[in-house]
Amino acid sequence: MIEQTATAGVDLAPTMRPGDRRRTRVNLKLTLGLLIMGAVVFSCLGAPLITSQSPTTLGADILGGPGGAHLLGTDQYGRDMLARVLYAGRVDLLIGVVLVGVAMILGTVAGLVAGWYGGWIAALIMRIVDVGFAFPFLVLVIALVGLKGPGLGSLLLGVSLVAWIFYARLVRAEVLAIRDANYIRAATLSGFSTPRVLGLHVLPNVLGQVLVYGSSDFVYAILLGASVSYLGLGVQSPTPEWGAMVQQGQNFVASQWWLSLFPGVAIIVVGLGCSLIGDGLADVLRTGRR
Amino acid sequence: MAAGTLPRRLLGVLGRRVTQLIPVLIGVTLVTFLMLRLLPGGPAQTLVGIRATPQAVAAVKRELGLDKPLTTQYIDYLGNLLHGHLGTSIISGTSVDSIVSSHLGATLELILYAVVIALLLGVPLAILAARYRDRWVDSVVRAVVVVTLGMPSFWLGVILILFLGLRLKWFPTGGDGSGVWGTVSHLFLPALTLALTFVAVLVRSMRASISDIIRATYVDAARLKGLSGPKLWRRHIIRTAILPVITLIGLNVSTLLGTSVVVENVFALSGMGQQLVSAILQRDFVVVQGITLVFGVIVLAISTLVDLVQTALDPRVTA
Amino acid sequence: MGGLAARYGKAHRPRLARLRPGTAPSVSEDLVIRDVSFAVGEGESVGLVGESGSGKTTVGLCLVGLLPLAAGEISYAGTVVGRGGELAAPPRVRGVQAVYQDPQSALNPRRSVGSLIREVLHVHGLPRARCEARCVELLEMVGLPGSTAARRSRELSGGMCQRVAIARALALEPRLLVADEVVSALDASVQAQVLNLLDDLRAGLGLGVLLITHDLAVLHQSCQRVLVMSAGEIVEHGATAEVLRAPQHEYTRSLIAAVPSLDSARGGREAA
Numbered sequence: 001m002i003e004q005t006a007t008a009g010v011d012l013a014p015t016m017r018p019g020d021r022r023r024t025r026v027n028l029k030l031t032l033g034l035l036i037m038g039a040v041v042f043s044c045l046g047a048p049l050i051t052s053q054s055p056t057t058l059g060a061d062i063l064g065g066p067g068g069a070h071l072l073g074t075d076q077y078g079r080d081m082l083a084r085v086l087y088a089g090r091v092d093l094l095i096g097v098v099l100v101g102v103a104m105i106l107g108t109v110a111g112l113v114a115g116w117y118g119g120w121i122a123a124l125i126m127r128i129v130d131v132g133f134a135f136p137f138l139v140l141v142i143a144l145v146g147l148k149g150p151g152l153g154s155l156l157l158g159v160s161l162v163a164w165i166f167y168a169r170l171v172r173a174e175v176l177a178i179r180d181a182n183y184i185r186a187a188t189l190s191g192f193s194t195p196r197v198l199g200l201h202v203l204p205n206v207l208g209q210v211l212v213y214g215s216s217d218f219v220y221a222i223l224l225g226a227s228v229s230y231l232g233l234g235v236q237s238p239t240p241e242w243g244a245m246v247q248q249g250q251n252f253v254a255s256q257w258w259l260s261l262f263p264g265v266a267i268i269v270v271g272l273g274c275s276l277i278g279d280g281l282a283d284v285l286r287t288g289r290r
Numbered sequence: 291m292a293a294g295t296l297p298r299r300l301l302g303v304l305g306r307r308v309t310q311l312i313p314v315l316i317g318v319t320l321v322t323f324l325m326l327r328l329l330p331g332g333p334a335q336t337l338v339g340i341r342a343t344p345q346a347v348a349a350v351k352r353e354l355g356l357d358k359p360l361t362t363q364y365i366d367y368l369g370n371l372l373h374g375h376l377g378t379s380i381i382s383g384t385s386v387d388s389i390v391s392s393h394l395g396a397t398l399e400l401i402l403y404a405v406v407i408a409l410l411l412g413v414p415l416a417i418l419a420a421r422y423r424d425r426w427v428d429s430v431v432r433a434v435v436v437v438t439l440g441m442p443s444f445w446l447g448v449i450l451i452l453f454l455g456l457r458l459k460w461f462p463t464g465g466d467g468s469g470v471w472g473t474v475s476h477l478f479l480p481a482l483t484l485a486l487t488f489v490a491v492l493v494r495s496m497r498a499s500i501s502d503i504i505r506a507t508y509v510d511a512a513r514l515k516g517l518s519g520p521k522l523w524r525r526h527i528i529r530t531a532i533l534p535v536i537t538l539i540g541l542n543v544s545t546l547l548g549t550s551v552v553v554e555n556v557f558a559l560s561g562m563g564q565q566l567v568s569a570i571l572q573r574d575f576v577v578v579q580g581i582t583l584v585f586g587v588i589v590l591a592i593s594t595l596v597d598l599v600q601t602a603l604d605p606r607v608t609a
Numbered sequence: 610m611g612g613l614a615a616r617y618g619k620a621h622r623p624r625l626a627r628l629r630p631g632t633a634p635s636v637s638e639d640l641v642i643r644d645v646s647f648a649v650g651e652g653e654s655v656g657l658v659g660e661s662g663s664g665k666t667t668v669g670l671c672l673v674g675l676l677p678l679a680a681g682e683i684s685y686a687g688t689v690v691g692r693g694g695e696l697a698a699p700p701r702v703r704g705v706q707a708v709y710q711d712p713q714s715a716l717n718p719r720r721s722v723g724s725l726i727r728e729v730l731h732v733h734g735l736p737r738a739r740c741e742a743r744c745v746e747l748l749e750m751v752g753l754p755g756s757t758a759a760r761r762s763r764e765l766s767g768g769m770c771q772r773v774a775i776a777r778a779l780a781l782e783p784r785l786l787v788a789d790e791v792v793s794a795l796d797a798s799v800q801a802q803v804l805n806l807l808d809d810l811r812a813g814l815g816l817g818v819l820l821i822t823h824d825l826a827v828l829h830q831s832c833q834r835v836l837v838m839s840a841g842e843i844v845e846h847g848a849t850a851e852v853l854r855a856p857q858h859e860y861t862r863s864l865i866a867a868v869p870s871l872d873s874a875r876g877g878r879e880a881a
Contacts, residue, residue, distance in 0.1 A: 264445030271440015
């Protein structure tokens with residue numbers, strides 16, 4: 001590509017920016033983050049390949065310490081902790097994906113509409129966003145979850161009703177920043193329909209920021225799901241879930257510390273992977289944007 | 291530099307904030323109002339239970355004014371709020387106002403304590419990281435920040451109970467304690483837990499702002515005047531870096547309050563958060579509604595206060 | 610009123626754009642355009658000059674239908690396309706396109722040059738199979754090799770970006786091109802090349818050009834007629850050479866006096 005440019009240049013030699021080359025080089029943070037998340041996803045989805053134990057089958061070995069047949073020990077019902085942590089990962093990752101996915105889609109649409117159209121519709125959307133921001137996020141979520149009654153479904157619904165506001169605010173700001181860019185003007189002048197301008201010209205230039213935000217938000221979504229479950233309002237027993245597991249282990253923490261420790265470590269590993277991906281993506285975007 | 295004296299500017303900011311707050315406050319009350327009305331099966335049914343007789347449901351409806359039109363109900367609700375009435379618990383019969391007034395203190399103590407600990411831990415770390423930017427100290431601090439950001443507060447609480455409370459026996463692991471020292475020592479672990487969730491955010495943004503200040507022209511000017519070492523830091527760098535910290539606390543009040551709900555439940559502290567969760571588990575929705583509203587009002591009040599403090603401290607902010 | 614326009618347009622040229630007297634766009638209160646009327650003929654290049662804030666860009670935005678008119682009307686090729694209180698009809702309907710100042714933001718950074726031009730062609734009904742060839746044709750028309758189609762704006766120089774923006778505008782076969790400060794962000798040598806390109810297109814395609822600029826040197830090089838705008842009004846108009854040589858209005862004089870380079874350049878030429 002670059003050699004071609006030299007001969008094709010008409011007015012000026014094309015300005016080559018250092019970012020162009022850096023983009024093609026592997027981003028260390030991104031790679032490391034993807035590796036961590038890949039390993040987490042693989043071991044949770046492929047849990048049966050890693051352990052033959054079941055996360056819900058009761059065993060005779062009650063509150064056994066880590067090591068031996070049970071690598072991470074057993075809980076008060078003799079269930080294998082490794083299996084429980086891995087199978088719980090499926091639930092927690094699912095919570096993260098659903099929450100971020102729904103919030104991202106709803107919030108992006110709301111933000112695009114508010115940023116593009118302005119006027120009363122933007123005022124309405126942004127006032128709703130303001131009201132959402134007036135409550136502590138967790139308080140509003142658990143109040144909504146409580147209304148429908150504790151459970152995974154209420155958790156997903158309750159968070160979806162609120163979490164979009166973060167994306168709406170972000171996307172609206174981004175849309176406002178590029179709305180008057182010449183290439184958006186040009187798209188309008190070419191007589192493109194509004195959905196076409198928004199979908200093919202505005203959205204692709206906003207999506208990068210949304211994805212960077214989403215990758216760090218994934219951790220918060222999982223933390224939120226785990227917190228609500230820790231409080232007893234989310235995922236219910238016997239389904240294994242990291243937050244609920246920490247809560248169940250808390251009674252035994254003085255002597256059987258592994259019950260609470262390992263589920264938390266799992267969350268931290270996911271958190272580390274996601275922040276690395278988020279930072280890496282942000283680097284890539286920065287160099288990509290000049 | 292700015293027009294008018296300080297009190298005048300403060301009044302200006304206050305006036306502007308309050309006018310902005312009114313629609314948000316109406317929105318907030320609308321949310322808490324609708325919360326109870328949108329209960330599946332209707333509020334009255336939920337309140338008295340599924341097996342209640344129709345007569346009992348009707349009685350509750352009348353008692354709560356649920357038989358009136360929705361707009362009348364909302365106006366009544368607003369009227370009650372203006373008189374400081376948040377409703378009455380269906381389960382215990384106590385007024386939500388008294389529940390709030392007897393538990394709000396514990397929550398605010400916890401948050402204040404946590405902010406103090408976070409500043410004591412975070413400010414020196416941020417200064418170290420910025421001072422030795424891109425050296426090993428900085429790398430260590432940044433690595434710790436990344437790991438702490440993904441740390442669940444409830445887990446952190448349990449681990450602190452295990453190590454500092456049960457193993458080392460340095461601090462009590464729960465309860466409220468009595469007297470000033472009792473409160474300080476009993477609240478230490480919960481406050482530390484809450485503080486650690488905030489330290490990462492604090493260090494990250496303060497490191498960035500201090501690094502910017504170090505490279506600013508006026509600091510160069512101060513260096514040229516021969517100012518260096520601690521004096522330069524005290525006079526120019528830290529003083530400028532304090533303002534963003536106040537802003538940051540304002541921005542994070544909402545998150546701190548949310549996390550305090552979890553922390554109170556980890557340590558069985560009887561604050562607002564614990565009341566909220568136990569009310570949800572008992573399906574005592576009038577209490578849930580009242581506490582949610584109070585949380586919203588606190589967030590709005592504190593962010594307004596932070597705005598005012600910023601105006602008072604920063605000559606560049608004009609009304 | 611027709612008489613007014615006839616004074617601007619040359620009789621043998623079909624009039625492309627025409628703003629009636631009293632035509633004023635509605636924008637924020639601090640910028641009011643009063644009573645702007647002019648016409649641009651086919652194959653003609655008209656310059657619109659004035660300092661920043663004089664309202665020249667606003668006039669351009671009204672012409673292409675990005676800002677609504679408060680009063681007056683805009684007509685194209687004899688048909689009224691925009692009246693007071695509304696946006697002018699969509700630009701494609703009446704063959705007007707625009708190119709703007711900042712070359713780096715002229716092209717969507719995430720898309721290749723070719724995909725941007727082909728999109729315009731395809732959306733307006735050219736079969737996909739023919740888009741490719743037409744796209745190369747358009748690029749060559751603005752002096753770029755067909756291989757430019759594979760590149761993104763990041764890989765192009767400012768001048769190349771503006772050429773692509775012009776090619777994209779030409780895809781819709783406009784009869785009038787509003788060029789708002791198209792060369793202001795370019796180096797002097799590249800400026801001249803782009804202005805020459807506009808000249809060639811004007812001569813070759815019969816394209817009418819409204820060149821909005823604050824730069825009198827640019828005006829001097831490529832416009833036959835000029836409109837001088839100040840505080841939302843056209844204060845002077847006429848043939849470029851005449852206006853520059855013997856400005857009638859006080860504002861025009863101050864504008865010319867503010868450009869020492871033009872005076873000294875002219876002085877130098879005369880001395881030589």
